[in-house]
Amino acid sequence: MTSDEARLNKKAADDVVDFLYAQSANGRLTPTFCFLITYMVFLETVAWWSIIPILGFQLGGTAICEVLRRQHARLEPDADRTPWAYGYAAASGICGISWGLAGVLWFIPGDPMQQLVVAVLILAGITGSVVSRSGYLPSLVTFLAGINVPFIPALLFIGTPLSFAMAFMGLFYVVGSYGWACGLNRMYLREAHARLRGDQLVHDLEIARDVAEARAEDAERAKIAAEAGERAKSQFLSTISHEIRTPLNGIQGMAELLDGSDLSDDQRENLAIIRQSSDALRLLLEDVLEISRIDAGVQKLDIAEFEPEAIARQVVDIMEPEARRKGLTLNVTIMPDVPSHSRGDEKCCRQALLNILGNAVKFTDQGHATVRLSLEPGREGDELEYLRFAVRDTGPGIAADQLSGLFTEFAQVDQSMTRRHGGGGLGLALVKRLADQMQGSVGVRSTEGEGAEFWFDVPVVIPAHRKQDMMIEAVSAPALDRARIEALETVLGPDKALEIVEACLDTAWELTETIEIARRDRDSDAMARAAHDLKSAAGNVGLTALSDSAARISAAIRDGDFAEAFDEAARLPGETSKAQDDLLRAYPPLAAAKAS
Numbered sequence: 008m009t010s011d012e013a014r015l016n017k018k019a020a021d022d023v024v025d026f027l028y029a030q031s032a033n034g035r036l037t038p039t040f041c042f043l044i045t046y047m048v049f050l051e052t053v054a055w056w057s058i059i060p061i062l063g064f065q066l067g068g069t070a071i072c073e074v075l076r077r078q079h080a081r082l083e084p085d086a087d088r089t090p091w092a093y094g095y096a097a098a099s100g101i102c103g104i105s106w107g108l109a110g111v112l113w114f115i116p117g118d119p120m121q122q123l124v125v126a127v128l129i130l131a132g133i134t135g136s137v138v139s140r141s142g143y144l145p146s147l148v149t150f151l152a153g154i155n156v157p158f159i160p161a162l163l164f165i166g167t168p169l170s171f172a173m174a175f176m177g178l179f180y181v182v183g184s185y186g187w188a189c190g191l192n193r194m195y196l197r198e199a200h201a202r203l204r205g206d207q208l209v210h211d212l213e214i215a216r217d218v219a220e221a222r223a224e225d226a227e228r229a230k231i232a233a234e235a236g237e238r239a240k241s242q243f244l245s246t247i248s249h250e251i252r253t254p255l256n257g258i259q260g261m262a263e264l265l266d267g268s269d270l271s272d273d274q275r276e277n278l279a280i281i282r283q284s285s286d287a288l289r290l291l292l293e294d295v296l297e298i299s300r301i302d303a304g305v306q307k308l309d310i311a312e313f314e315p316e317a318i319a320r321q322v323v324d325i326m327e328p329e330a331r332r333k334g335l336t337l338n339v340t341i342m343p344d345v346p347s348h349s350r351g352d353e354k355c356c357r358q359a360l361l362n363i364l365g366n367a368v369k370f371t372d373q374g375h376a377t378v379r380l381s382l383e384p385g386r387e388g389d390e391l392e393y394l395r396f397a398v399r400d401t402g403p404g405i406a407a408d409q410l411s412g413l414f415t416e417f418a419q420v421d422q423s424m425t426r427r428h429g430g431g432g433l434g435l436a437l438v439k440r441l442a443d444q445m446q447g448s449v450g451v452r453s454t455e456g457e458g459a460e461f462w463f464d465v466p467v468v469i470p471a472h473r474k475q476d477m478m479i480e481a482v483s484a485p486a487l488d489r490a491r492i493e494a495l496e497t498v499l500g501p502d503k504a505l506e507i508v509e510a511c512l513d514t515a516w517e518l519t520e521t522i523e524i525a526r527r528d529r530d531s532d533a534m535a536r537a538a539h540d541l542k543s544a545a546g547n548v549g550l551t552a553l554s555d556s557a558a559r560i561s562a563a564i565r566d567g568d569f570a571e572a573f574d575e576a577a578r579l580p581g582e583t584s585k586a587q588d589d590l591l592r593a594y595p596p597l598a599a600a601k602a603s
Contacts, residue, residue, distance in 0.1 A: 019196055022202075024095070027095055028075070032073075038105070071097070096149045106128075109128065114170075141187075158177070194524060204513070215495065314349075316380065319396070337364075337377075340377055340380070344381070356445075364376060366434055366461070392467050393448075394465050404453045435461070442463040492508060492549055509600065515545055515583055518540055519583045541554075
């Protein structure tokens with residue numbers, strides 16, 4: 008037994024002791040009045056003094072119990088209840104002696120009617136004690152011992168057939184009553200365990216909620232700070248870019264003027280370098296401005312119908328002169344499943360593809376580059392498919408350890424290649440910004456020395472017949488809210504989340520068993536309490552179908568429709584079993600824990 012289980016068992020036992028003292032105030036003088044009424048009925052046949060020891064023990068035990076009850080009421084919640092349990096058992100034994108003395112002093116030989124009344128009186132005392140003292144079995148044992156130690160020997164001493172029969176029948180009744188009490192005791196402890204686990208789960212969830220709220224506040228503050236920094240960066244880049252563009256336009260204008268003048272070959276070669284450098288700087292500034300507009304939220308998507316194949320061929324036509332100059336071949340491959348028309352931002356798709364193909368042409372010295380369009384499946388549960396624009400080249404390739412940072416600003420793989428081919432490291436970063444803005448993604452595959460493949464995916468609406476298939480599958484899916492478990496994992500971590508899920512499932516089974524016992528006993532109050540707790544425990548881990556079933560039981564009892572409540576409760580074990588199967592399939596850590 009783990010320390011947590013031991014602590015839970017101790018707390019459950021303490022709760023049972025609290026329950027004993029809470030209900031001990033109800034009807035504590037009832038036995039006294041029963042003895043007085045019986046004494047008055049048999050006054051002519053019993054000794055006048057017989058009531059004195061009977062009431063002495065009864066009132067003495069009641070007084071001790073009342074003193075203990077008042078002191079118990081002042082206990083701290085975490086105080087040890089063991090001494091009070093022993094005290095209650097001792098008081099029960101004293102009260103039991105009063106019942107045993109009543110049997111000894113009032114069981115008159117030769118008077119069957121009086122003997123029967125006394126026997127019924129004692130059996131009633133035993134029966135009432137089974138209900139009130141079964142929460143703490145030692146108190147019932149001392150009470151039964153107090154009755155039987157004087158009474159059973161007295162019956163045997165009388166020696167008549169009737170007294171022998173009553174003695175043995177009394178012993179059998181005591182044994183049967185104790186067995187009944189053991190069953191009630193197990194039910195009390197199960198309810199206490201379920202209630203305590205539910206309280207602990209509520210406490211854990213409240214802590215998780217507080218932690219989540221605190222983290223959300225921290226995240227919001229960090230988001231505000233990041234947005235402020237991003238705006239400042241974008242404003243700075245935009246300002247600098249505009250400031251640089253003005254003199255750059257002057258340089259390019261002067262280069263155009265010089266190109267029309269009478270220059271020597273060396274001068275024209277130098278002028279070509281000036282024009283190439285200014286063009287490279289202009290492209291870099293355009294990338295910077297584009298990233299700044301996206302980060303600042305200025306650039307909005309223009310969603311309209313477009314032709315994916317037309318975009319691919321337009322981009323190839325733009326890059327064809329540069330590719331031909333380097334001796335490269337550009338190809339276009341359109342997969343059969345690519346739709347002829349789609350909806351999205353045509354300008355963003357064209358710009359992203361142009362950047363990728365421009366990089367491929369820039370860094371490839373021989374061979375070819377291929378633009379490939381294909382339709383890719385969405386992620387699990389995603390109602391979209393994705394249109395992939397990919398470019399595969401025969402360039403130098405990229406080392407595996409350098410792939411992860413390629414889509415960040417100013418990322419450059421090889422400085423020697425950058426110096427040879429040019430580039431400021433913003434092209435791929437802009438591609439990622441554009442893909443993110445279109446709710447898409449980017450990717451790269453490469454082997455050093457064997458070329459590289461870059462792509463970006465943008466969402467495409469699934470055809471109607473596929474969407475219908477997904478809807479049919481969703482209808483047959485198990486009624487389980489996986490987001491609840493994911494939220495627990497996010498806030499508390501996988502280990503604590505697994506612990507909570509296991510505890511909730513165990514609690515659900517315990518409460519299901521309690522409801523089944525209450526259904527067989529037709530105890531609607533116990534069923535309502537357990538159904539309320541089950542609704543909470545199942546809902547905490549997203550078992551929505553089981554939680555709804557428990558809610559229907561509670562609602563039926565609340566509306567007085569007990570037949571409906573009992574019918575729903577009869578189906579509950581099957582619902583709980585199905586919920587467990589769904590949870591094991593949807594939450595692999597739980598399945599692994601159960602298997603081990």
